[in-house]
Amino acid sequence: MKKITIFFAFLSLLAGAGCNKKLDQQPYGVVPVTNFYKTQADALAGVTAVYHRLQNFTFGDVESGFDCWPDLLSPDVESHQDFTALRQVHEYDATTDNAVVDSSWITLYNGVYLANQAIEQITLMPDNVFDAGMKSRLLGEVHFLRAFYNFRITMLWGQAPLVTKTLDLNNLYLAKSPRQDFFNLVEQDLLTADSSLPASYTGADVGRATKGAADAYLGNLYLWENQPAKAADRLQSVINSGIYGLVDNYASLFDGTNENSKESVFEIQFKANTGLNVGNAVSWLNAPNGEGMVNGGGWGWLRPTADLVNEFETSPKEDPRLSASIFRKGDVFNGIVFQDLVNGSGYANKKYIVSAGMEPNFPWYASVNETIMRYAEVLLLYAEALNQQGRPADAVPYINMVRARPSVAMPALSTGLSQSAVLTAIQHERRVELCLESKVGFDLRRWYGSNLGTYMHSKGYSNFVEGKDDYLPIPQSEIDKSKGTLTPNTGW
């Protein structure tokens, strides 16, 4: 009996031994924050995370590469009739609970957060853990990206909270800042990037932000700020760098066959077949709905309008950029005839649509990159900056360079055009050259300012309310969560 008692006592001791220590568990699969941001490799990984958001800053976490607002906020592109959230924005009858607007707000501010996180942590790291020049280059890249996200935020919402550092649980709320504050920070960030980024990369670093990209976006920003001389300066330095040029084959810019080309000033990089969620979904999201041109059948989310198709010149020949950018009924792609089965506009988006044949092993995602700042755009921005300074004759040759691309070869414009005629020419050229590339909605807002309503009404958008529909609504759920610090946009 005594033995049994001792046995039990021993057994129970055994059961309880060493258990206290087990209560201090470390999570698997993640790194404690105190062990990170120690090495250059950590810093590089932190910067990669900021680039990661470029693959999707519009809609959720899954549909990579989809960017809808700049085109939907114009007469160029409409959405699938069943995609009510997009359709309502395009028709200017959206409400403040629009799910995709909400999602864009969250993803763009996530980009800002990731950038702020990287800036703060890398700045704190000692210089001696970096190779020479690496710390400043990495900070330059992150500042460029923060500028990109912040610029997009003010483009979409005008006034919004300007987040300049990472927030925390005790510090969750910020009021809206005026657009000029955004512009100032974007300028500052781009200047920081400009002074610390290399002109180009080789080898494993291709795809990172360059000095040329910073200059091009500065040029764009200065045009928004109505400072054409400063814009021209920046854009000229891109042109004079000698790094960039136009590629001969216009269509090759959008089908994945000519990536990180000499025309690429800044390009969002994708890769399919990796299992790491870095593929481009736009192929199936925008390909004609259900016609089997791409794997997944095509969902036809965004489709060009007749108004855009009519913008293309037809004489002396049809502008070749039309058939390179847009499917029309009867067009054959990868052996399949486009029929427009789901009553759309009769047209479909062709840019970034790659066929199953081109990505043989991956059913849905594609590797096709999206060049979001092309040299052609730099030329047109430069032309705009010159024209705005009253130099239309100097501007025209740059428009003509774009028109003279061998695969396009549209006739040159006369250098004798008036300033307003040149502006019209630039507007036309941007609309056709950069169609379906998320430009025109913002361009219209820059060109028309407070007269945008007249323009939109002339295009049949009778619901458009001047002073309200220049911007998206601040999401209602964000206003509800903000404890009164966020106010609705004008008119919403």
Place this chain on the structure above:
Amino acid sequence: MSSRLAAILKGKIAIPFFLLFLLFCVAPFTYGQDRVVKGRVTGADNLPLEGVSVVAVQSSKGTVTDREGRFSLRLPATDAMVIFSHLGFSSDTVRVKDEMNVVLSSQNNAASQLNPVVVVGYGTLRKRSVTGSVGVVSSESMENQAVRDVGQALQGQIAGVQVTQASGNPSSSPTITIRGLGTFGANPNPLIVIDGIITEFGLQDINPDDIDNISVLKDASAAAIYGSQGANGVVLVTTRRGRKGRSDIDVSVYAGQDQVSHKIPVLNATQFATIVNGYYVNGGSAAPFANPSSYGKGTNWQNEIFRNAQKENVSLAFRGGSEKSTYSVGLGAAWTDGIVINSKNTKYSLSVNNDIMPLKGLKISNTFLGSYSVEKEGNSQMAVSTAMQYAPTIPAYKPDGSFGIASQTGEPITINAPLVEALIPVNSYGYTRALDNLALEYEILPGLKFRTEGGLEYYQQNVTSFIPSYNYGLGNQVATASLDRNISYAYNLQTNDLLTYNKVLGDHSFDALAGYTFQSSRNENLEGYRENFSRNDPNLQVLNAGSANDKARGNISEWDVQSYIGRLNYAYKNRYILTSTLRIDQSSRFAASHRTGYFPSFSAAWIVSDESFMRDLRGLSFLKIRAGYGKLGNQNIGTYPYQASVSPGLNYVFADNVSSGYAPTGFVNENISWERTRTTGAGVDANFLNNRLRFILDYYDRFTSGILLQVPIPGITGVSSNPAYQNAGEVTNKGFEFTVGYGNMGEKKDLTYNVGVNFTYNHNQVTSLESDESLIYANTRTVKGQSINSFYGYVMQGIFQNQQEISGAARQTGAQPGDIRFKDLNHDGVISDSDRTFLGSSMPTKSFGLNGQVRYKDFDLSVSAVGEWGAWGLTQDNGFDINRAGEQNAAIFLKTWTGEGTSNNFPRLVAGDPNNNGRASSFYLARRDFFRLKNVQLGYNLKTRSSSVLKRARIYIAAQNLFTITKWPGFDPELSNLTSTYPMYRSLYAGINIGL
């Protein structure tokens, strides 16, 4: 006085109490004059029962029977009544005689459940001494239902226990909610304990035939012994064990047929084509169907994917024991075809329970429960939801036998045909589960016992998903086959060391428990994926046969809890009972400084009917008043929410190579600690008419504070999709539970019956959310003053019939005749976000259960029904979505507004929805109230001779879910979704139970 006495004497019922009263009165004079009573206890089969508890009512003196069923007990002369109770048998209260021969009947009804032994945390108590609110379901009631899953056996049986079958899939297990939803942060499920071991894997695949009884600890005074894991109640499952001196073989077989319990009315092809034409024309496009009437009735896709499904179930058990050991072996097999074509579940289970008593006072017990089940199917759930979307204009099969596929504008050419979803993908979900518990129990001194046990639970989920390559037409093409293999396995290790002591000192009896427990849980996951299989052959559905796009995934998580427990149960004169428990928990899920939680409880009961002043209450047989208070916790919030970490996966591509990105993906809060639930409750148990009429009434106030919540944070933080946990909210659940039963079952009559009704009213309200923060989602909100997840949105106020109505109403952007008119709640003349309001609760407020059994000679009939009221559900689902009216086929679309006066409750259909008819509003809500006849079983007991090998034989026919009364437009009001779900079945079956 004398006339009153005479009146009492007339009432037979009161006689025992009168005698008791007399004895009580003379007790002071006879104190010290002890006598010895002896006796023997047997079952109805005349076999001796060992271990029967024999306790005198008055003095609480007691003993247990030996292996021959004999006992001997020295009692003060004041004792007049002795209670005999034994697990699995009806208790009996018998008047004291020198020689007492007692026959206990097998426990099979509530009438004699006055004093059964009830399993409570880490031990058992006589029901009489239970001070908290505990509900019990016996194996008998499970046998009367022949349920697929143990959880279903609880439905409608116990007041305050809500069981919801969220899916009709043969492998699904229902969810259990006890006394309302207590949290909106952490996991709201009750704790499940199987034979003393806390399981992390619910009741899935546990064979109902292996269960002896289930106790549900509803309030904190009962559940507080489980501390940080018991906040949502505790379900204690006790499996069957062998009995000494017995040798039983039980065989139970049933077979039957299931069919879908409800088909949703749908449009025929002509109606569909007409409606879709209208949708397109309203949106400014051409009508896609030239001649709608040419399509006739077309295809009802539900008829194509549902079937009458067969099921068979076999259970075999061997149980028995000798003086020094008992055994129980249970084998089960179930083959259940799903009601959706190409879905089938196969389940095998094995239980082995052994008890060995090698030395006096020493008992070694082992419990083993093992099961394997596999569900094989296509994409059943997708098949169901696409059946609500696919056009009836499409034939199920083309004349050449191939699948009918959408081929023209107006038909859903982008989605898979229901038959392709059901038949083509190859999915298999395998579950392996094993639980073993080895316990050693030793009686060190009389009344002082030490028990140590070690339990190991293993659970594996093994998923194979193969998508073959195929091309059946538009929307039904897969170019390259892919295979996903996903294996998750979990270990859950526990040790309990328990010291118990019970002692009777005159009028005072003590029951004490002290213990230490440790639980460690580890989950691992491994996933492999590959594409490009050259063929679809079954034997090539292995990863090695693929050739492209490899993906591998895997992760581990671990957590531990260490606890100290104590309980003291004290009874004075066996009628004033006090219980107090304390549990101290330490969990790895919290930072060291917030790791320890203290969870005490206090409760008391008073058996009023034993008091002298109650004796003359005619008709009253038993009356107990209970009250209790306790604190509980909830730590079920994932593993390491307090630790700041940097996550991988934020990848990007440079120079065509993937680069790994790392960043912290959320804020952390190191200060989080347990959710705390405080329950106060009181109850009355009252029996009348010789225990034929029984009432249980409970009131509870369950208050949960410090709710662990991912409080939504502003999007500008950049991490709003992964907000930090905070101890942020408070919720109360207040309610009544009322149970009434009437019956004479257990009496020796030709006709016996038993009817029980239970009713629960629960009021759920959020009483605080930290800094008035709301949980805001698209359709629901959780805010202070409302119930959890209340529906929120606009109020529909009919349909605009014409332009004048629009002009006369508040300004509503985009409105045209036929659009929904929303209510201008703030009367500012504009329909805006400030016109939204709370539209209804997503949880039921009232529920009821009804159980009835009737026996006439050899026939028995049992019936059970359940009902719920007060919940609303969202009807925006496949088949009903007005925003995608081109691919919806519910018949509700016939109510569509097509011109002035045609409809005032269903809007016009228009592509693009300019009025935003699809916004969150009362249009998309419907009541989920229902009444369901859940179970009907009619049995016949064959006459058996006592000499025959056959001890017992019963044949029965039965039906489950025979009918449901509800206005809910979906498949079933209990299911989580309207149509995107695996629907509920109706079942007809017949079976036989044999005892050898």
